[in-house]
Amino acid sequence: MAATASTKQAERNVHIIVAAGSGSRYGGNLPKQFCLLDGRPLLMTTLERLHRHTPDWELTVVLSRDMTGEWQDMCREYGFSLPHSIVTGGPTRAHSVRNAIESLAVESCGLISVHDAARPVVSSSLIRNLLDGLNGADGVIPACQVTDSIRITAPDGSSRAVDRKLYRSVQTPQIFPAAKLSEAYRQELRPEFTDDASVMEAAGFCNLRLTAGDPHNIKVTNPGDMAVAELYLSLSDTL
Ligand SMILES: Nc1ccn([C@@H]2O[C@H](COP(=O)(O)OP(=O)(O)OP(=O)(O)O)[C@@H](O)[C@H]2O)c(=O)n1
């Protein structure tokens, strides 16, 4: 039967969690998203927190081919049973996101959020503020004011101060209408696409809203960041 207004299925919303990186800055034998955070692989905390904040959203996890079997073993070992789909990643973060989008039946999706596995301290207030902020825009992204002084550098080694009030540091999750994100990811991917908002902009989807980011929503990147994430998680019920 053809779908009519009354029989049309509700749109799905999907979190894409990119977890196919190698964690070269973090170091060690195991990519950081599988290292222990509060006694369990970090990725489990990221997935559980997204699910707790948006229980009706689907979870699509992007993993490197090498780590897929190990992740499934970890899920069994830790009794991790939260339903999620697995997609194989690509050579860069953007390729990993594209693989995930291509695995979805995008025409049945309303919103897609893209989140770094390496940001386990994602909070419900951040997600709520993002969803409230979208409001018909091409996307909504969390952004923090910069607290260090900022300098622009040149290849000859010189540098000059810039006005830090003009700059924001950008986090994930970033949330977009599924059809627009899918269209944006059909373009040729370039090295300067460090996040999904940059891919959208390059495709002409420039009506991107900024919502206040959360300084606790750190990306575990360097050794020592795991301990900071544990501390922030221990405070997170009061954040
Ligand atoms: N080819 C890639 C590269 C990165 N990521 C994911 O994108 C997120 C942000 O990337 P980053 O923190 O830079 O992770 P890595 O690329 O693993 O770290 P590094 O740059 O230090 O190697 C991470 O959750 C990472 O797993 C991915 O899914 N596929």
Ligand SMILES: C[C@](O)(CO)[C@H](O)COP(=O)(O)O
């Ligand atoms: C997507 C991101 O976390 C936004 O700040 C960031 O661009 C990822 O950069 P990375 O070099 O892949 O860690």
